[in-house]
Structures are given as structure tokens and as C-alpha cells.
Amino acid sequence: MVFWLPMSIRTKILTLVFFQLASTFGWTQRDQRSIHGIADSVGRRISEPPDWLSAGMMELGQGGQLQASARVVRLAIGEPGKWQLPLSVYSGVTQTGSASLNSVGSGNRFNESITWQLYSPWSGVLNFGFEGQRLWSRWGTQSALRFVFQFGERMLTGYRVGPASDPFTGKQQSLWNHYAVAGWVLQTGAWERANPKNIGRGWVMTRLHLSYSDPAQLQGFFPIAKLRGLYGGASLGVGIDVSRVVQIRCAIYWPLRGPEWATTRNLTQFSFQYNWKP
Secondary structure (H helix, E strand, O other): OOOOOOHHHHHHHHHHHHHHHHHHHOOOHHHHHHHHHHHHHHHHHHHOOOOEEEEEEEEEEOOOOEEEEEEEEEEEEEEOOOEEEEEEEEEEEEEOOHHHHOOHHHOOHHHHHHHHHHHOOOOOOEEEEEEEEEEEEEEOOOEEEEEEEEEEEEEEEEEOOOOOOOOOOOOEEEEEEEEEEEEEEEEEEEEEOOEEEEEEEEEEEEEEEEEEOOHHHHOOOOOOOOOOOEEEEEEEEEEEEEOOOEEEEEEEEEEEEOOOOOOOOOEEEEEEEEEOOO
16 A cells, blocks of 8 residues: 555656556557656646635725735636636734724724725725636737726624723624725736846726625614615725735725715725735
8 A cells, every 4th residue: 555655656656557557558658648747737736735825915094004914715616727716715904093093982083994994805804705807908918908806705893882881882893894896907017127037017907896784783883873884986006016026006095985984085005915926
């Protein structure tokens, strides 16, 4: 029995067995090369590590809010070689701004960070979403226009607002939110002048954002008589990604159907990304 041997050694043993069978039954050299290629392919797939914690980002909002997100795992749902939806699971921590933390009694300002979380597609303690892009048009080897999308479910965090007699007032609570984002990104090449072989990308992106939360849940965060729950907006972002050099983006969000508690007409966000895989 060879099942206790390391996987690489077992793959080589199986390859030798295939070649012995080939010589016994008179298979051609072309057939043997084909079998050898299949064995190598299987060995490479087994040796590849899973796509765990391979990417993430740190987002900084204009009010001092900080969101650190890591992509826990990335999977593909669909038919291999035909169609697929890339599923990503993110996990993160949100730190509210200093202005919000100092205004527990003011209700709306206490949870201003939720407004920012509604529009950022990577926010949330947990974020389960499908994200991807499709080529629309290409100009040259580096420049292209792509359609981008992202939709899913996430758990946001805020602080309960209520009377002082309520023991849960001021305590952190969770809020389920459904979201969808779609738009266009125009990208081109970017590189260091001293290293033109390390080609990255510079891009400009415009998107539409939609999110929905149960108004009954929102009541615990915002003491407002009537809440819609469905909110939307638009964003314009720019960024530059060059491997092992810099991965940074900046975006401005405009609430078109903004939440009733919002105190600003637009939101600014800076993001610093990392990616352990090319």
C-alpha cells in the first residue's frame, strides 16, 4: 500500500504505472505523452494551495472611520469551462470615527459610520458576495473598458440608540444588509519607469450602488419616525495597482436616495489594498 506516502511521490508512482501499462499494451509515444501531461496536471492542482486570505484592503473614511477587510476565501459557482460566478467571502472590523464616539446622546451622529458602510461594497463584519467583471471593449494590450458587478449579503455594525434606562443603549449591535453594485471601469497600463516589465494598471471607475435593510432593524440605530430601508447612490473612483509597489484607490460617493439620518452630501474614501497572488 502506498497511501501513506506523500502526494508528490504517489503521483510519480502512478505515472510509472501508466507507462508500464503503455508498454504492455503497445500504446504509442503520443499516447504516453498525453498520459504524462494528465498526471502532471493532476499533481499541480493538488499541490496548489487554496485561495485563503489572499487579498484584502484597509479603507479610511472622511469622518475618521476605518474598515479593515480580508478576503477569507474565493470560490467559483457554476459550470467549469462554461459559465461561473466568482463567490468571495470577506471578514472585517469597522472602527467608528472620533466624532461619532463622542456623541452618544445625539442619536444620528452616533451611527454615521453606517452610512459609509452602506455604500462600500467590501464593508461588514461578514460579507458574502458575488463579484466579477466582463470585458466590453479593448484598445491595445493594456487598455480596456470592462463591466463590473458585485452583489450579496453582509452584516454591518452600529450602536444601539435609546433611553438611558435601556441596558442595550450604546452597545454594539449587528445589522443585516443586502447590496448590489454595478458600473464601468476604464483601465490602462501603469509601471515604474525603472522597471517597465512589472506592468500594473491605472483605472477610473463609475458605479451605481443599492442597499436594503429592514426598517424595523434600523429603528434601533436611528430614532426616526419613518425609515425607507432602501437606499442608493453613485460613485466615482480612481486607482493604481502595481504589483509589489502600490495598490491604492480613492472614491467619492453621492447618495441619490440617501438615508434619512445622513448629514453630508457626499462621502470620500481612501483604500489601501494587498494581494498575495498575481
